[in-house]
Amino acid sequence: xxxxxxxxxxxxxxxxxxxxxxxxxxxxxxxxxxxxxxxxxxxxxxxxxxxxxxxxxxxxxxxxxxxxxxxxxxxxxxxxxxxxxxxxxxxxxxxxxxxxxxxxxxxxxxxxxxxxxxxxxxxxxxxxxxxxxxxxxxxxxxxxxxxxxxxxxxxxxxxxxxxxxxxxxxxxxxxxxxxxxxxxxxxxxxxxxxxxxxxxxxxxxxxxxxxxxxxxxxxxxxxxxxxxxxxxxxxxxxxxxxxxxxxxxxxxxxxxxxxxxxxxxxxxxxxxxxxxxxxxxxxxxxxxxxxxxxxxxxxxxxxxxxxxxxxxxxxxxxxxxxxxxxxxxxxxxxxxxxxxxxxxxxxxxxxxxxxxxxxxxxxxxxxxxxxxxxxxxxxxxxxxxxxxxxxxxxxxxxxxxxxxxxxxxxxxxxxxxxxxxxxx
Amino acid sequence: xxxxxxxxxxxxxxxxxxxxxxxxxxxxxxxxxxxxxxxxxxxxxxxxxxxxxxxxxxxxxxxxxxxxxxxxxxxxxxxxxxxxxxxxxxxxxxxxxxxxxxxxxxxxxxxxxxxxxxxxxxxxxxxxxxxxxxxxxxxxxxxxxxxxxxxxxxxxxxxxxxxxxxxxxxxxxxxxxxxxxxxxxxxxxxxxxxxxxxxxxxxxxxxxxxxxxxxxxxxxxxxxxxxxxxxxxxxxxxxxxxxxxxxxxxxxxxxxxxxxxxxxxxxxxxxxxxxxxxxxxxxxxxxxxxxxxxxxx
Numbered sequence: 001x002x003x004x005x006x007x008x009x010x011x012x013x014x015x016x017x018x019x020x021x022x023x024x025x026x027x028x029x030x031x032x033x034x035x036x037x038x039x040x041x042x043x044x045x046x047x048x049x050x051x052x053x054x055x056x057x058x059x060x061x062x063x064x065x066x067x068x069x070x071x072x073x074x075x076x077x078x079x080x081x082x083x084x085x086x087x088x089x090x091x092x093x094x095x096x097x098x099x100x101x102x103x104x105x106x107x108x109x110x111x112x113x114x115x116x117x118x119x120x121x122x123x124x125x126x127x128x129x130x131x132x133x134x135x136x137x138x139x140x141x142x143x144x145x146x147x148x149x150x151x152x153x154x155x156x157x158x159x160x161x162x163x164x165x166x167x168x169x170x171x172x173x174x175x176x177x178x179x180x181x182x183x184x185x186x187x188x189x190x191x192x193x194x195x196x197x198x199x200x201x202x203x204x205x206x207x208x209x210x211x212x213x214x215x216x217x218x219x220x221x222x223x224x225x226x227x228x229x230x231x232x233x234x235x236x237x238x239x240x241x242x243x244x245x246x247x248x249x250x251x252x253x254x255x256x257x258x259x260x261x262x263x264x265x266x267x268x269x270x271x272x273x274x275x276x277x278x279x280x281x282x283x284x285x286x287x288x289x290x291x292x293x294x295x296x297x298x299x300x301x302x303x304x305x306x307x308x309x310x311x312x313x314x315x316x317x318x319x320x321x322x323x324x325x326x327x328x329x330x331x332x333x334x335x336x337x338x339x340x341x342x343x344x345x346x347x348x349x350x351x352x353x354x355x356x357x358x359x360x361x362x363x364x365x366x367x368x369x370x371x372x373x374x375x376x377x378x379x380x381x382x383x384x385x386x387x388x389x390x391x392x393x394x395x396x397x398x399x400x401x402x403x404x405x406x407x408x409x410x411x412x413x414x415x416x417x418x419x420x421x422x423x424x
Numbered sequence: 425x426x427x428x429x430x431x432x433x434x435x436x437x438x439x440x441x442x443x444x445x446x447x448x449x450x451x452x453x454x455x456x457x458x459x460x461x462x463x464x465x466x467x468x469x470x471x472x473x474x475x476x477x478x479x480x481x482x483x484x485x486x487x488x489x490x491x492x493x494x495x496x497x498x499x500x501x502x503x504x505x506x507x508x509x510x511x512x513x514x515x516x517x518x519x520x521x522x523x524x525x526x527x528x529x530x531x532x533x534x535x536x537x538x539x540x541x542x543x544x545x546x547x548x549x550x551x552x553x554x555x556x557x558x559x560x561x562x563x564x565x566x567x568x569x570x571x572x573x574x575x576x577x578x579x580x581x582x583x584x585x586x587x588x589x590x591x592x593x594x595x596x597x598x599x600x601x602x603x604x605x606x607x608x609x610x611x612x613x614x615x616x617x618x619x620x621x622x623x624x625x626x627x628x629x630x631x632x633x634x635x636x637x638x639x640x641x642x643x644x645x646x647x648x649x650x651x652x653x654x655x656x657x658x659x660x661x662x663x664x665x666x667x668x669x670x671x672x673x674x675x676x677x678x679x680x681x682x683x684x685x686x687x688x689x690x691x692x693x694x695x696x697x698x699x700x701x702x703x704x705x706x707x708x709x710x711x712x713x714x715x716x717x718x719x720x721x
Contacts, residue, residue, distance in 0.1 A: 083684030090689055108687040111477070196578070197665045252558025254668045255578025261557075390686055398494075401668045405580065 036328045038070040039335055042085065043099035045318070045352075047075030054348040062338035071335060085109070096326040097335050100141050102132025102316040103386035104393065113140045114322040119333035127340060127357045129316030131382055141319035142340045143357035144348065145279040148314025149207040149383060150373055152287055154188075155295040157272045161185040168299035172211065172239075175302045179248060182272045190248035192271035194262025195404060196255055198397015203258070204240055205396075206313040206383035207275030211301035212236045213384075215309050222382050228418035232305055237410045239304060241403045254401045258282075267291065273299075278355040279317045284369035285353035293367040300376075312373065312380035316357060392420045462700070469693035477690075485694035495695065498673040501584060502702065505652045505674075508588055512648050513641065516596040520603035521633060524610075525625075534604070541597030545655070548594045549662030553577070556586060580671035583664055587672055590663065591656055599644045606640030646710045653703065675699040 045051045059071055074095065076084055082105065088094025089112040100106040106113070115138040124130065129143035155165035161182040169175035179190035193200050210218060213232050220226070227233065243249055250256065250265050263282045266274040267290035276282045287296045300310040320339050322332040338344070345356040349363075355373060363374050385393060396417055402408035472481040489495045519537060523530045540548065555562050556576035563573040576586045614636065618628045634641070657676045664672040666681065675695060683692035 080684070082687070083680070086683055086687060086689055108474075111474075196667060198667060251573070252575050252578050255556075255558055255575050257553075394681070394686065398667065398670045401580075405578075405668070407580070407669070 036069065036331055038072060039097060039326075039332060040095045041071060041073045041097045041099075041320075041335070042076055042081075042088075042095040043073065043320075044076055044078040044081050045099060046073035048352070050352040051348065053351055054344050057344040057347055058335075058339045058341070061341050061344065062335050065334055065338070066331065069331065092325050094325075095323060096332045097320055097322055097339075099144075099318055100133070100321050101318055102129065102141075102143070102147065104388065104390040106133055106140055106319075106321065107135050108390060110135045110138075110140050112324055114324050114326070114329055114333075115140060116142065116322060116333055116336065119330065120337065123337065123340060126342070126360060128359050128377060129314070129319075129357045132315035132317075132386060133319045133321070141316075141321035142336050143316035143319040144340060144345065145317035145354040146314050146357055146377070147280070147317030148278045148312055148355075148373075148380065149203050149275050150278060150298045150312060150369075150376075151207055151273055151301065152266070152276045152284070152369065153273045153297045153299055154266065154269060154271075154291055155297050156291060157182050157186050157188050157269060158297075165295075165297060168297060169302055170300070172302045172304040176246075176248070179272065186269075186272075188269060189250050189265075189271040190273055191243060191250070192262045192265035192274040193243075193249040193253040194256040194258030194265075195253045195397075195401060196257045196261075197259070198394070198400060199258045200253060200262070201240060201396055201400030202385040202393060203275040204243075204400075205236060206385045208239065208301050208304070209236060209384040210311045210313060210381065211308050212239065212304045214305075214307045218311075218381060218384070221384055222387050224387070226387075226418075226421055228414045228421065234410055234414055235305060237403065237413055240400065241410065244404045245406075254404055263287075278314060278373060280352070280354055283353065284367055284373070288367055288369070293369075296367065296369045298369045298372040312376035313383035314355075314377065314380045315382050315386045317354070319357075388421065389424060391423075392417060395420050465693050466697050468690055469697050471690050473688045473690045481690075485691050486698075488691060489694055489698065494670050494673055495675075495678055497670055498675045498678045501672065501674055502653065504584060505588065506649070509645065509649055509652070512588075512592045512596070512652065513599065513644050515592060516599035516644070517603055517637075517641065519596070520600050520607065521629060523600075523604065524607040537600050538597035540594045543594065545594065545658030546662050548590060549659050552586075552590045553663055577664055578668050580669045583668060584672050587656070587659055587663055588652075591652065591659055594659070595648075595651055595655075599648060602644055602647075603637070603640060606637045610636050642713060646714065649706065649710070653706070675702070 046055045055073060062069075062071060085094070085098065089109060092112075100109075117139050120139060120142050123142060127143055129146045130139055132147075133139060133141035133143060153168055158165040158168070158178075161178070162185070163178055163181060169178050175190070182188055182190070193204075195201060209221075212235055213221065217227070217230065217232055244253065250262070250271055256262050256265070259281065262274065263276070263286060265271045266276075267287060269291070274282075274287075276284075276287070278284075284293075284296055284298070300312075303310060320336045322329060322336060326332045340357070342358050342360055345358040346361050348354055349356040349358075349361055355370070355377075359377070363370050385396075388396070399408060399413045399416060403410070403413060469485055470480055470482060471477070472479050472484070516537075519533070523534050523537075527533075543551075554560060557563075558573060558575055558578065562576070567573065574582060577583050610633070614632050615628065618632050623631070653674075654676070656674055657680070660666060660672055660674060660677050666673045666677050675698065679692045679695045679699070682688040682695060
């Protein structure tokens with residue numbers, strides 16, 4: 001009896017100790033601090049088949065410069081990416097190099113990142129889209145793709161309605177008139193709109209903004225001097241409401257997901273236009289597969305107010321950044337540079353269907369829509385919504401749904417947005 | 425003799441300490457993996473985000489929560505869930521009654537009703553996204569009988585009820601099984617007596633079945649409440665993303681958005697603490713209810 005108690009006590013104590021042991025953190029070995037043998041990269045791209053050649057080329061380039069340093073790519077699910085990254089940042093422990101979306105997502109987290117200015121100086125001319133990865137004059141990531149919001153249109157529907165597919169409308173009035181003709185001839189709506197996640201307003205704001213704001217207002221907006229009470233800003237939100245109430249959008253926009261139900265509306269020919277993306281998804285390549293590559297047109301923002309100059313809204317799309325806690329910043333920065341060589345980015349552009357950040361890539365053999373987009377990059381400007389904080393964007397998403405359903409007025413909306421924008 | 429006594433006292437000492445040693449693993453695991461992180465989380469909720477990261481900010485996060493209309497909305501939705509709870513219990517209860525009373529085809533229904541319970545919320549959400557789309561099959565069906573299309577997931581006054589409806593559809597199978605198990609212990613002679621007396625179906629249910637199943641009903645109330653408060657994230661994420669106009673936010677979803685999308689981990693911790701307190705109160709109330717009924721029977 002006593003024997004049994006003794007043994008069970010020993011067993012239990014042993015188990016308890018083992019349990020504690022597994023709960024404690026593994027100790028780091030001393031060799032880590034002496035020489036870095038491995039860099040860890042977090043992203044949501046490297047697992048995709050279309051990015052395989054890109055990753056391969058970047059790895060090869062890095063291996064040439066730093067033989068003996070292993071690189072491990074950890075592909076995280078995009079849904080969870082910033083949640084996981086948030087936990088890593090909180091612990092100041094995690095990947096050395098990580099992928100970011102430009103704009104709010106990286107700006108909210110620059111405190112955990114290393115300024116890269118001194119390392120990427122040579123690439124500044126060759127690559128475009130740096131602004132989306134910069135904060136207070138410092139660069140925090142090197143752009144891989146450009147992301148923007150061209151207005152795509154279905155040339156087949158234009159032909160059916162007796163319109164010139166090569167000469168889309170230049171003003172809002174003409175666009176509304178053309179859309180009337182398209183609806184009459186084919187039954188298709190003017191715009192495919194998905195605003196279930198509140199993303200539709202972001203695309204609308206950026207896609208049509210340059211046709212509403214004057215160039216001065218536009219530049220001020222990007223520079224952070226946003227006058228939410230100006231007539232033209234209000235006009236933009238009024239236009240959003242007007243497009244819905246006059247039946248230009250597909251039905252049920254507030255319950256249609258932009259990704260990917262709204263894209264499907266355009267792909268199935270049920271709407272003639274969509275404010276889409278340049279890279280990754282919902283772009284020329286996606287639409288071309290359904291409508292035919294030469295039937296996808298790209299038009300400039302229609303002019304709504306006098307004095308507006310349409311320009312392509314785009315920013316750096318995704319880019320690689322270096323964590324502040326990395327042991328050898330130069331080594332990690334070199335990996336970022338290997339991830340943005342012309343050779344690697346060329347693979348990314350041709351396989352993944354992205355407009356790469358490298359301005360020296362030849363696109364003359366690509367679909368006509370790509371040629372139109374690339375030709376507008378020089379005169380393009382940062383997108384309006386990218387300049388806003390994620391908190392303001394979240395609020396704008398909800399308020400835009402209220403505008404569509406008619407439960408808020410434009411004045412109420414801009415007032416709330418101004419307050420949120422001011423609070424930072 | 426002396427050695428024997430020593431051994432006996434040693435044994436007695438072990439005997440005295442054995443209970444503590446035996447519960448030690450469970451206590452250690454609960455303390456190290458539950459209570460300690462909980463305390464860290466509560467402590468973290470009193471620190472700031474962003475520029476104020478790491479510094480103590482007192483009750484700032486809680487004040488911000490109280491003033492955030494989105495968080496207020498999510499708490500209101502918790503209240504709505506509590507109000508809809510009787511419905512979520514009544515539906516499986518009624519269906520189980522019909523199966524017990526052997527309506528034609530009751531065997532088929534028994535398995536069909538349980539089927540949704542094995543589907544993951546993501547799949548359920550995706551199915552209903554298609555069904556309830558503005559130009560989807562349900563609205564097409566309504567159109568044929570002349571009822572105008574309803575924006576099930578796009579109308580802020582309707583969306584929360586739609587999601588709760590789908591949640592009930594997806595989970596009532598489990599409650600149904602519990603009810604059927606309860607029926608197994610029902611005294612059949614009571615039903616026969618009621619039938620002989622010529623009681624109608626409604627009277628049989630009200631005067632015989634419900635009183636006999638009171639403990640089962642209470643158990644289903646408790647488990648359904650916990651299920652609704654803790655496992656609707658998947659459906660919300662897939663079906664509405666908290667929208668439209670933020671009308672389908674629940675505290676869980678709010679926490680996830682603040683932590684993952686807004687980079688506000690400390691505010692998310694504060695919201696988690698509030699949710700924890702709510703769950704604690706609900707849990708304690710339920711325990712007291714169970715204990716009271718336990719004492720009665």
